[in-house]
Amino acid sequence: MDALQRSVVNRLKTARGQVGGIISIVEADAYCPDVMKQLSAVQGLLEGASRIMLRRHLETCVAKAMQEGRTGEIVDELMETLKFDKHVFRPPQTPEHEGWDPRGAGHEPEGTAGD
DSSP states (O other), X not given: OOHHHHHHHHXXXXXXXXXXXXXXXXXXXXXXXXXXXXXXXXXXXXXXHHHHHHHHHIIIIIHHHHHTTOHHHHHHHHHHHHTTOTTTTXXXXXXXXXXXXXXXXXXXXXXXXXX
């Protein structure tokens, strides 16, 4: 198992443990926002695992196929695969991506003033 595979397995095992915990807190009638936060954490783990698998695929299978002259075939396969994962190319969520401004309310994000 290579380092990328280990990283994916670790993320999946962590997600598996968190899902068990989420089931327990839902059964215990936990506060809905608390459940939602836990669900979001698991989604983040799964999205990260998906990005790692994409990287591994690009570095191994795609690179090999291109060297063998099978560029069209591998691009078609990749495009078909990516249509099932709408989150692969989503940028990491940071305050800047969400329109958050550290200066506080009343300030428009950079580049939007006077538009």
